[in-house]
Amino acid sequence: MKLMIIGASGKQGSQLLLEAQRRGHEVAAVVRDKNKLPNTDCKIIEKDLFDLTFDDLRDYEVIISAFGTWNEDTLLHKRVVTHLTDLLSGKSNRLLFVGGAGSLYVDSSHTKRLMDTPDFPKEYYPTASKMALALDELRTHEDVNWTYLSPASFFDDKGERTGKYRLGGEEYFTNDKGESYISYADYAIAMIDEAEKGNHIKQRISVIS
Numbered sequence: 559m560k561l562m563i564i565g566a567s568g569k570q571g572s573q574l575l576l577e578a579q580r581r582g583h584e585v586a587a588v589v590r591d592k593n594k595l596p597n598t599d600c601k602i603i604e605k606d607l608f609d610l611t612f613d614d615l616r617d618y619e620v621i622i623s624a625f626g627t628w629n630e631d632t633l634l635h636k637r638v639v640t641h642l643t644d645l646l647s648g649k650s651n652r653l654l655f656v657g658g659a660g661s662l663y664v665d666s667s668h669t670k671r672l673m674d675t676p677d678f679p680k681e682y683y684p685t686a687s688k689m690a691l692a693l694d695e696l697r698t699h700e701d702v703n704w705t706y707l708s709p710a711s712f713f714d715d716k717g718e719r720t721g722k723y724r725l726g727g728e729e730y731f732t733n734d735k736g737e738s739y740i741s742y743a744d745y746a747i748a749m750i751d752e753a754e755k756g757n758h759i760k761q762r763i764s765v766i767s
Contacts, residue, residue, distance in 0.1 A: 561753060562586045562618040564607050564625060564642075567594040569715045570656050571624035573746040575600065581750065586618060607638065612645045620753040621646070622654045628685055635692035643699040650703070654753060656745075657708040659738070660686025661693050662730040662764055672711065672730050693762060700760070705752055708764040709745050710738040717741025717767075723748045726764040733766055740767045 561578050565571040566587035572595075578585045579600065586601040588610065595602065603614060607625060615621055625638050639655070646653050660673030660682065672678060673686040696704055711730070723744050724733065732738045740748075748765040752758060 559620065559754065560584045560586075560618045561750075562588060562603075562615060562621045564588040564610075564621065564623045566600075566624065567591070567596070568624055568626060570626065570742050570745065572596050573742045574622055574624055574656075574749060577743075577746040577750045578753075581754075583750075588614075608641055610641075610645065612649070615645060615651060616649075618651060620652045620654060622656070622749065622753065624656045626656070633688060633691065635688045636695050639692045639695045639699075643696065643702045643704070646702050647699070648701050652703040652705065652753070652756060652759065654749065655692075655696065655704065655706045656749070657693065657706045657762065658686055658689035659708050659711045659713065659730070659764070661690035661762075662708055663728050664730050666729070668728060697762075703756075703759050705756075705758050705760070706762040707745075707749055707752060708762060710740040710764075710766040712737070712739040713742070713745070714739065715742045717743065719743035719747070720767060721747060723765050723767055726766065728762055728764070731764070731766065738766055740765055 561583050563574050566575045567589045588603045589595050592602050592604045627634050662672045664670050
């Protein structure tokens with residue numbers, strides 16, 4: 559399979575790149591600075607994602623956006639969704655997003671999100687709310703084959719690769735220990751599995767260990 563990973567030099571993007579290469583996929587890494595890419599054994603597209611055109615994307619069955627920012631003052635996450643969905647409107651390519659946990663629902667009626675609960679860390683709320691707006695925008699694009707994968711609330715960049723995970727849907731859930739946890743490495747496994755199988759097109763799903 560031909561995969562494109564946008565933001566491949568970041569913490570999660572680099573894990574996705576390694577996982578895709580481990581499985582023998584042909585991968586293109588989109589980065590702004592190729593010198594920051596830890597693994598260069600792949601095609602490199604050195605571009606800002608807002609400079610990408612459909613010509614850059616057309617040959618890739620799956621495009622994964624691992625874009626992330628802690629910039630609280632902009633709507634960059636929503637702008638990323640708008641730009642990429644505009645490029646892929648009406649196209650057969652699939653578009654997968656590394657999402658956030660804050661927008662997961664904590665009730666069966668889907669009226670209350672994790673980020674709206676009293677114990678949600680205040681320092682994470684600005685970013686979580688911006689990512690939720692991006693997801694809302696994504697849901698409006700019925701002509702794009704998108705999937706949004708929310709991680710656990712404890713998303714551990716230093717955690718080990720166990721090879722095990724559990725998929726959920728729109729609602730926040732925990733494991734048998736009452737924990738909402740996943741490592742970046744195990745998240746990458748779940749994401750590349752979804753890239754290969756395409757079981758959740760036009761859906762938001764979630765994953766924990």
